[in-house]
Amino acid sequence: MSEQALIPGAFPHRLPDWIRPTVLDRCGSTNDVVKEMARTGAPEGTLVRAIRQEAGRGRRGRSWLSDAGNLACTLLLRPGGTPQRAAELSFVTALAAGEAVDGLVAAAPKLKWPNDILVDGAKIAGILLESEADIDGSVAWVAVGMGLNVRHHPDMADYATTSLLAQGADVEPDQVMAAYAGAFDRWYRRWQEFGFAPVRAAWLNAAHGLGGPVTVRLHDRSFDGRLLDLDADGALLVETPAGRVRVTAGDVFFPHAAQTTS
Ligand SMILES: O=C(O)CCCC[C@@H]1SC[C@@H]2NC(=O)N[C@@H]21
Secondary structure, three states, X not given: OOOOOEOOOOOOOOOOOOOEEEEEEEEOOHHHHHHHHHHOOOOOOEEEEEEEEOOOEOHHHOEOOEOEOEEXXXXXXXXXXXXXXXXXXXXXXXXXXXXXXXXXXXXXXXXXXXXXXEEOOEEEEEEEEEEEXXXXXXXXXXXXXXXXXXXXXXXXXXXXXXXXXXXXXXXXXXXXXXXXXXXXXXXXXXXXXXXXXXXXXXXXXXXXXXXXXXXXXXXXXXXXXXXXXXXXXXXXXXXXXXXXXXXXXOEEEOOOOOOOOX
C-alpha cells in the first residue's frame, strides 16, 4: 500500500457517537485498511475515509476509481451472527447511501440489486462488503465499503454513471459522509432490533426495475425474465418461462434503460 497521511483535525460534521472517523490523504483501498484494523482489534464504528484511493476495489474484482472529490469510505461492524445474516447489511448500506443522496438531487435514488444506487438510471454509488468469521463460524467483523460519486464520475464502456455534481448538487464528500453515517445509524439499529423485514420492505419500495424485464448474468450463463421480488433472505426472485428462479449472486441488466453492473 502507498503512503497514508492522516488528515489532522476534527471531522467537521456531527456523526453518531459510535462512529469514529479517520480521514486519510491516500491509501490503496479503505476496505483493506479497515480489514487490517479489524484483525488487530479495532472496535465497531471505526470509519476510514480516503481522499484518494489508489487501488479501490468493486465487486467481482473490478476496480473502483475514486479520485479526490468523491467519497470512498469503509465502516467496521461487529454484528456477530451468521454470515448469511451479515450479508443483509449490504441492503442496510444501500438504504443509507440512498438516503444520503435523496434530497440532494431532484430524481429519487433507486436501488439496484444487489448493491448499486442509481440516479436517473445511472450508477452513483456502489457497495463492497467483506467479512471474516470466528472459529465457531460466527461473524467476527464486516468491512462495509461504500463509494459515492460526489464531484465526478468515471466514463464506463458498459454502463451509465453519474455524480451528485452532474445532478446539480454542489456538495463536499465529508457532508455526504455525515448524511450517510446518520442514515446508516438509523437503518443499522432498525435491522438489529427488527431484523431484515423492514429493510427488505424499504429496499423494495426504492427498487429499480421491479416488475419489469431483466437479464440476469451468472458466472456461467445468462437468462431473461421478469423481476418479481426480493426473497426473505435477500435473494432476487425472477420469473422465467421455466419457472421462478432465486438469484443469490450475479449481475442484473435492464433493457431499454441505462445499463449498470454491480
Ligand atoms: O460497485 C461496486 O462494485 C462496489 C464499489 C465499492 C467501492 C468502495 S470505495 C470504498 C471501499 N474501498 C474499496 O476499495 N471499495 C469500496
